Amino acid sequence: MATPHIEAKKGEIAKTVLMPGDPLRAKFIAETFLENVKQFNQVRGMLGFTGTYKGREISVMGHGMGQPSVGIYSYELFKFYDVENIVRIGSCGAYSEDLDLYDVIIVEDAYSESSFAKVQCNEERDVLEPSQELTSRLEGIANDLNIPYKKGRIHSSDVFYSEDFKRFERLRDEKDCIAVEMESFALFNNANVLGKNAACVLTVSDHLVTHEETSSSERQTAFTKMMEIALELAE
Numbered sequence: 001m002a003t004p005h006i007e008a009k010k011g012e013i014a015k016t017v018l019m020p021g022d023p024l025r026a027k028f029i030a031e032t033f034l035e036n037v038k039q040f041n042q043v044r045g046m047l048g049f050t051g052t053y054k055g056r057e058i059s060v061m062g063h064g065m066g067q068p069s070v071g072i073y074s075y076e077l078f079k080f081y082d083v084e085n086i087v088r089i090g091s092c093g094a095y096s097e098d099l100d101l102y103d104v105i106i107v108e109d110a111y112s113e114s115s116f117a118k119v120q121c122n123e124e125r126d127v128l129e130p131s132q133e134l135t136s137r138l139e140g141i142a143n144d145l146n147i148p149y150k151k152g153r154i155h156s157s158d159v160f161y162s163e164d165f166k167r168f169e170r171l172r173d174e175k176d177c178i179a180v181e182m183e184s185f186a187l188f189n190n191a192n193v194l195g196k197n198a199a200c201v202l203t204v205s206d207h208l209v210t211h212e213e214t215s216s217s218e219r220q221t222a223f224t225k226m227m228e229i230a231l232e233l234a235e
């Protein structure tokens with residue numbers, strides 16, 4: 001059984017899947033943290049792996065950039081592979097001065113001006129929530145591991161390079177968004193419409209106020225705190 005974008009056989013993907021945007025980060029997580037690793041996908045280079053973490057099963061797979069891409073992969077995992085939980089583990093740009101590079105954010109909800117949810121299932125809301133249960137489990141794990149985190153609303157943007165350089169101030173001041181990424185809104189929509197669970201943990205990789213940024217090699221390896229939180233969901 002395969003889908004247009006995933007070649008795994010049924011049963012090769014765990015109930016819980018961690019999804020970074022970058023498939024090479026998925027490979028890094030599998031190689032660094034998992035045992036008994038089996039690769040289940042390489043279609044379009046969107047690498048996916050299943051393994052064990054502290055003896056418990058979990059999968060990790062890239063979801064690409066933007067809502068259309070995460071929309072495809074999360075839909076196929078939920079609908080055709082019986083995946084129950086997807087946790088996006090991604091990077092974000094800080095809108096708020098209260099955030100620093102490498103801060104961990106557990107997403108409270110996602111605002112978007114995207115038409116994704118409207119087109120996908122006539123969802124009219126522009127703020128979508130993750131699974132409360134999955135999110136509070138992630139918060140409990142972060143507390144147990146003594147990993148500090150911030151909780152807040154994030155902006156799921158369809159545009160990375162905007163000519164409107166002050167746009168982020170409006171999203172921060174009028175919509176209460178503390179940071180920006182490009183996928184959570186579509187992921188939360190798909191979980192809602194399919195009766196599944198999604199959540200999101202982010203690490204700040206760049207700052208729209210101070211203009212500080214991290215390099216792509218730092219991003220691939222330095223986000224271990226976020227990964228360690230999410231990996232504890234293995235079962």
Ligand code: HPA
Nearest residue numbers: 091092093180181182205
């Ligand atoms: N914008 C959008 N998505 C992002 C950013 C950003 O600045 N940083 C990390 N993901």
